Amino acid sequence: MALDSKIPEGPLADKWTSHKFKSKLVNPANKRKYDIIVVGTGLAGASAAASFGELGYNVKSFCFQDSPRRAHSIAAQGGINAAKNYQNDGDSVFRLFYDTIKGGDYRGREANIHRLAEVSVNIIDQCVAQGVPFARDYGGLLDNRSFGGAQVSRTFYARGQTGQQLLLGAYSALSRQVATGKVKLYARTEMLDVVIIDGQARGIVTRNLITGEIESHSAHAVVLATGGYGNVFFLSTNAMGSNVTAAWRAHKKGAFFGNPCYTQIHPTCIPVSGDHQSKLTLMSESLRNDGRIWVPKEAVKGLKAADAAKIAEEDRDYYLERKYPAFGNLVPRDVASRNAKQMCDAGKGVGATGLAVFLDFSDAIKRDGLETIKGKYGNLFDMYQQITGDNPYEMPMMIYPAVHYTMGGLWVDYNLMTSVPGLYAAGEANFSDHGANRLGASALMQGLADGYFVLPYTIGDYLANMPYDKIPTDHEAFQTAEKEVKDRIQKLLSINGTKTVDDFHKELGHIMWEHCGMARNAEGLKLAKEKIKALREEFWKNVKVLGDNEEMNMSLEKANRVADFIELGELMVDDAFNRRESCGGHFREESQTPEGEALRIDDEFSYVAAWEYQGEGQDAKLHKEELEFENVKLTQRSYK
Amino acid sequence: MNLKLKIWRQKNANDKGAFESYDVSDVSPDMSFLEMLDVLNEDLSRDGKDPVHFDHDCREGICGMCSLYINGKPHGPKDAVTTCQLHMRSFKDGDIIVIEPWRASAFPVHKDLVVDRSSFDRIIQAGGYVNVNTGGVPDANEIAIPKTIADQAMDAAQCIGCGACVAACKNASAMLFTAAKVSQLALLPQGQTERHTRVERMVAQMEEEGFGNCTNTGACSAVCPKEIGQEHIARLNREYIGAKAASDNV
Numbered sequence A: 001m002a003l004d005s006k007i008p009e010g011p012l013a014d015k016w017t018s019h020k021f022k023s024k025l026v027n028p029a030n031k032r033k034y035d036i037i038v039v040g041t042g043l044a045g046a047s048a049a050a051s052f053g054e055l056g057y058n059v060k061s062f063c064f065q066d067s068p069r070r071a072h073s074i075a076a077q078g079g080i081n082a083a084k085n086y087q088n089d090g091d092s093v094f095r096l097f098y099d100t101i102k103g104g105d106y107r108g109r110e111a112n113i114h115r116l117a118e119v120s121v122n123i124i125d126q127c128v129a130q131g132v133p134f135a136r137d138y139g140g141l142l143d144n145r146s147f148g149g150a151q152v153s154r155t156f157y158a159r160g161q162t163g164q165q166l167l168l169g170a171y172s173a174l175s176r177q178v179a180t181g182k183v184k185l186y187a188r189t190e191m192l193d194v195v196i197i198d199g200q201a202r203g204i205v206t207r208n209l210i211t212g213e214i215e216s217h218s219a220h221a222v223v224l225a226t227g228g229y230g231n232v233f234f235l236s237t238n239a240m241g242s243n244v245t246a247a248w249r250a251h252k253k254g255a256f257f258g259n260p261c262y263t264q265i266h267p268t269c270i271p272v273s274g275d276h277q278s279k280l281t282l283m284s285e286s287l288r289n290d291g292r293i294w295v296p297k298e299a300v301k302g303l304k305a306a307d308a309a310k311i312a313e314e315d316r317d318y319y320l321e322r323k324y325p326a327f328g329n330l331v332p333r334d335v336a337s338r339n340a341k342q343m344c345d346a347g348k349g350v351g352a353t354g355l356a357v358f359l360d361f362s363d364a365i366k367r368d369g370l371e372t373i374k375g376k377y378g379n380l381f382d383m384y385q386q387i388t389g390d391n392p393y394e395m396p397m398m399i400y401p402a403v404h405y406t407m408g409g410l411w412v413d414y415n416l417m418t419s420v421p422g423l424y425a426a427g428e429a430n431f432s433d434h435g436a437n438r439l440g441a442s443a444l445m446q447g448l449a450d451g452y453f454v455l456p457y458t459i460g461d462y463l464a465n466m467p468y469d470k471i472p473t474d475h476e477a478f479q480t481a482e483k484e485v486k487d488r489i490q491k492l493l494s495i496n497g498t499k500t501v502d503d504f505h506k507e508l509g510h511i512m513w514e515h516c517g518m519a520r521n522a523e524g525l526k527l528a529k530e531k532i533k534a535l536r537e538e539f540w541k542n543v544k545v546l547g548d549n550e551e552m553n554m555s556l557e558k559a560n561r562v563a564d565f566i567e568l569g570e571l572m573v574d575d576a577f578n579r580r581e582s583c584g585g586h587f588r589e590e591s592q593t594p595e596g597e598a599l600r601i602d603d604e605f606s607y608v609a610a611w612e613y614q615g616e617g618q619d620a621k622l623h624k625e626e627l628e629f630e631n632v633k634l635t636q637r638s639y640k
Numbered sequence B: 001m002n003l004k005l006k007i008w009r010q011k012n013a014n015d016k017g018a019f020e021s022y023d024v025s026d027v028s029p030d031m032s033f034l035e036m037l038d039v040l041n042e043d044l045s046r047d048g049k050d051p052v053h054f055d056h057d058c059r060e061g062i063c064g065m066c067s068l069y070i071n072g073k074p075h076g077p078k079d080a081v082t083t084c085q086l087h088m089r090s091f092k093d094g095d096i097i098v099i100e101p102w103r104a105s106a107f108p109v110h111k112d113l114v115v116d117r118s119s120f121d122r123i124i125q126a127g128g129y130v131n132v133n134t135g136g137v138p139d140a141n142e143i144a145i146p147k148t149i150a151d152q153a154m155d156a157a158q159c160i161g162c163g164a165c166v167a168a169c170k171n172a173s174a175m176l177f178t179a180a181k182v183s184q185l186a187l188l189p190q191g192q193t194e195r196h197t198r199v200e201r202m203v204a205q206m207e208e209e210g211f212g213n214c215t216n217t218g219a220c221s222a223v224c225p226k227e228i229g230q231e232h233i234a235r236l237n238r239e240y241i242g243a244k245a246a247s248d249n250v
């Protein structure tokens, strides 16, 4: 099957407008004849489901949490970008487009990214109209800040809870449609398979997480807005339930997986404190505006934050300031992360585990005064103290990079349709707009762009060609899919081995972090592949899943998800092995400049790697979507 | 440290349920409360026993999914944090910790410590929104909103929908939760058009769900992890009286 990205003809800035005009429309009176399934109620899913309902389609909306309002988008802190240029500081749609494509290290699609920048301005209007309480200045107009090293102030925010407020906005729009009866909600319901009939996605199979009931749902189109898969690493900043199952089952039914190895590692997270650790907490990137990052020049074993002051100034290595004098502590996320890892690998890490570096505010407190620092970062400092027991006003924080976001995801064309007709992917679940590295405050923008402003147009174009007839769920294809789901659950429950699901998940995470994390090389990746294969075999022989299907069973829920993570892990390793260049968040050790910086190889790797499933135990097949750059010139990033 | 846990176990909504005791040892002060329960659950699983079911997701105090009644207090002994943000350094060796689900007839137990809070979603569906469709809205800066008003609206909007306010209230009232949304939208210009119908509908839904009446004890605000204050309840009451006086809606 050939990949067709369906990018419209014409000049970059006109593509979306002309595409919308050329898209077919569904007559208002006919919209009620179509059913759409939306899996996921994060920014992407809730905004899509609400907008479809408003247009008149019948929508079924699914999430595994107890309420749509709890989707992982709720946890986003920093903000959302939009090219409003309210600050008159030189922002524009083209500049946001340019920053995004450059930030993604030239591994994203021009047309998609330009569309994202175009609709970014509508998002802010929409959210304000819903009553999202964005921060305002004293004149009552919207406030902005500069985020993640951007040279313009284009980030809108609501205290440190931007994701929460945007999601509650989308949730309110969704709730309004639930009240009108256009959207039916299925909370605590997990999608376990997608059903394809005559080559088109026509429904899903779900498990009710309270009763265990396996059910089928039929529709004319299916949208997956199921978030990212960072939890393949076990430890990440994602919510505990974030998983790849929906995307992975779709992949196994024919949807290509794009750039699976593209993961974003965030430099400022609270380090791991012990084996019991269940997740990692992100500390806002803004801390790097005032904090100075350092390690001792000579390794000091187990150096505590409380003893940091004993290290004399001349014995400290402010390594980012030393190596990148122009940007210092504000180098991009990937550079900051990689350097922290290098320091720790060289034995200079601090803290009990040696896997941490200091982020020190003592100079900032001296310069600006305690009150100023408190005003800027009070909440974050309190949170840090709550978690670690250390007081960052008195001693440096300890930080370490952690998995944060996955740029990879289901491959989609310009219409956000996967390689399976009628199956769409939106938000973090698709691969589309961030290339090999996502800029801060751009995921929220993309989720809402997809749901409010892209899918409502593109799905209409598809449905306009669909007959109205509904497929009953006793159709053979639904029955087969249900049986597969039930058989798999029975198998998981019957193994009754000796290791818990978490044991396997931790082991997988360890392999992925070690060999397919911030830095990779061919040898490590080969080893990882073997280890994952062995882990998978062991899982299906020796996992212990308790209880029955017909009850609330969190051990079974996790087992279902971890089984998919293990398979995904193998594909990520294949993808990382294939991409023999350093780009974006990934450092491929074989591909570096003489100074040890990341080296992209444009003539060989300017493509999207889209992987096609080939069957149990078979290697996936690689398809390449060549990326064409007509509006930007490719340059190597340099922060010296 | 070593601890004794007394945990409410209940197989499903129809089961009567009872407390069971568990000993956990070698608990590190750096663990979060939920990580301590993870460790217990791993031990139970290895022994072939059903792990203790509890709700959680973000573990950062923002999704509102976690919900334990710890030693008689929703979200445990510390003020202004959720259960997932509580760390074991708040306890000491030898402590006995009693862990129960939220108790309210509008929050029936699904299993162990997991309850059904879909009544909250239905209160929002009754009117917790502004009636705007996607597209066709004015430029965001067309409506100026004084910073103080925007800040107060944000104070109310911070509610995470956890339900601790209900669990703490002797009447199991959902007044603080409902007030937080009513107050946010009543403060903002965007919420004015439906101001009266909104409060009437949301309060009617709250009553229909079986939540109790508010007798202004303030227990809700005292346990609210987001410190949503009593002034929002006062605003709801004013809105409600205003609505009743002004209209014959609903």
Ligand SMILES: Cc1cc2nc3c(=O)[nH]c(=O)nc-3n(C[C@H](O)[C@H](O)[C@H](O)COP(=O)(O)OP(=O)(O)OC[C@H]3O[C@@H](n4cnc5c(N)ncnc54)[C@H](O)[C@@H]3O)c2cc1C
Pocket: A039, A040, A041, A042, A043, A044, A045, A062, A063, A064, A065, A068, A070, A071, A072, A073, A074, A075, A076, A077, A078, A079, A080, A162, A163, A189, A190, A191, A192, A225, A226, A227, A228, A237, A238, A239, A242, A243, A245, A246, A282, A404, A405, A426, A427, A428, A429, A440, A441, A442, A443, A444, A445, A447
């Ligand atoms: C700590 C943190 C801070 C962040 N801060 C920022 C920021 O400041 N700015 C920014 O732009 N981005 C930020 N991000 C990234 C951003 O929050 C996410 O990328 C984005 O919110 C993802 O939205 P989504 O709608 O795609 O998916 P999610 O919000 O993850 O939603 C996924 C949905 O899918 C459902 N689901 C998943 N699988 C299934 C299944 N099998 N069956 C049924 N339902 C399922 C879930 O229930 C949920 O409703 C941050 C991320 C983290 C972790």
Ligand code: SF4
Pocket: B158, B159, B160, B161, B162, B163, B164, B165, B166, B176, B177, B180, B220, B223, B224, B225, B226, B227, B228
């Ligand atoms: S008002 Fe406070 S306690 Fe009640 S649901 Fe909201 S956040 Fe929780």
Ligand code: FES
Pocket: B055, B056, B057, B058, B059, B060, B061, B062, B063, B064, B065, B066, B082, B083, B084, B085
């Ligand atoms: S788990 Fe999200 S608030 Fe506690």
